[in-house]
Amino acid sequence: MRIKKYKIFMDxxxxxxxxxxxxxLGFHFVEYKFGRYYFEKGVPGAYIYRLEMLDDYPTDEKSAxxxxxxxxxxxxxxxxxxxxxxxxxxxEDGSFEIYTDIPSRMKHYEKVARIFGIVxxxxxxxxxxxxxxxxxxxxxxxxxxxxxxxxIILFIPYVKIGLxxxxxxxxxxxxxx
Amino acid sequence: xxxxxxxxxxxxxxxYILLALHTPMHGYGIMQFxxxxxxxxxxxxxxxxxxxxxxxxxxKWITLIDESSRKKEYVITDIGRQVVKSELQRLxxxxxxxxxxxxxGCQDENKEV
Numbered sequence: 001m002r003i004k005k006y007k008i009f010m011d012x013x014x015x016x017x018x019x020x021x022x023x024x025l026g027f028h029f030v031e032y033k034f035g036r037y038y039f040e041k042g043v044p045g046a047y048i049y050r051l052e053m054l055d056d057y058p059t060d061e062k063s064a065x066x067x068x069x070x071x072x073x074x075x076x077x078x079x080x081x082x083x084x085x086x087x088x089x090x091x092e093d094g095s096f097e098i099y100t101d102i103p104s105r106m107k108h109y110e111k112v113a114r115i116f117g118i119v120x121x122x123x124x125x126x127x128x129x130x131x132x133x134x135x136x137x138x139x140x141x142x143x144x145x146x147x148x149x150x151x152i153i154l155f156i157p158y159v160k161i162g163l164x165x166x167x168x169x170x171x172x173x174x175x176x177x
Numbered sequence: 178x179x180x181x182x183x184x185x186x187x188x189x190x191x192x193y194i195l196l197a198l199h200t201p202m203h204g205y206g207i208m209q210f211x212x213x214x215x216x217x218x219x220x221x222x223x224x225x226x227x228x229x230x231x232x233x234x235x236x237k238w239i240t241l242i243d244e245s246s247r248k249k250e251y252v253i254t255d256i257g258r259q260v261v262k263s264e265l266q267r268l269x270x271x272x273x274x275x276x277x278x279x280x281x282g283c284q285d286e287n288k289e290v
Contacts (some may be wrong), residue, residue: 008254023258052224066204066227069204069223069227069249070223070227072203072204072205072248073204073205073208075223095220096219096225097222098222098224099223099224099225100190100220100221100225101188101189101190101222101225103188104224104229106221106226107228108224159218176186176188176189176263177188
């Protein structure tokens, strides 16, 4: 049995938590298409899911090498979306975290924040350009509203991740882990 | 090249990875070894382990044994051995000083009594 759910996440850790909650109910995430999550019915709690933003697309050589490395450790890439990879591991094999120390967790957050920041800035810049273009039917004004809206939507997770990085930096001053 | 002292302290993960690679191992083997030797206290996530392996390779503290093999096996280099030795000395100093002070070896206190 396959079920479909519509959802949009801005926070990948909330998305991950939701996928794990669904897995706990016996719905195992198998496929993603923009805003749509597909699940297959199975044994409740059989898998632990983790999300990771890779450096390149999963098909690129560098990412493929990493994915193969994970496969050796019985971790399966369920699907991917742009550079986001959805991994899962059988829960019976024990706990599953991709990053287990502060430096590597920080690096991953910073990678995510960088992408959000770039997309945010691009939208802001195009928004500004569109505001200043005079057109008979005002289409550029409407477009600029869309750009600014995207920039605002991205700003919230951008700040949130920034705070997480700041918190980890403080931890790092005290703890070596 | 910076001296060994400047490269310390090592993170717990790196220290244990370098210990593990005194015997040639592949990624999964390292993870298992570290889990066992630390009595399950230290778990290395695959992302953390992969990143560390890449960095250690760049620093030439570890090296790939057989390029052609499907499962990549790594082993510690001479530079790597030197680094672990320095780290061990540093840790011994920490233990020595900690033991002296905490277990009543503090001389100033003794004088008061």
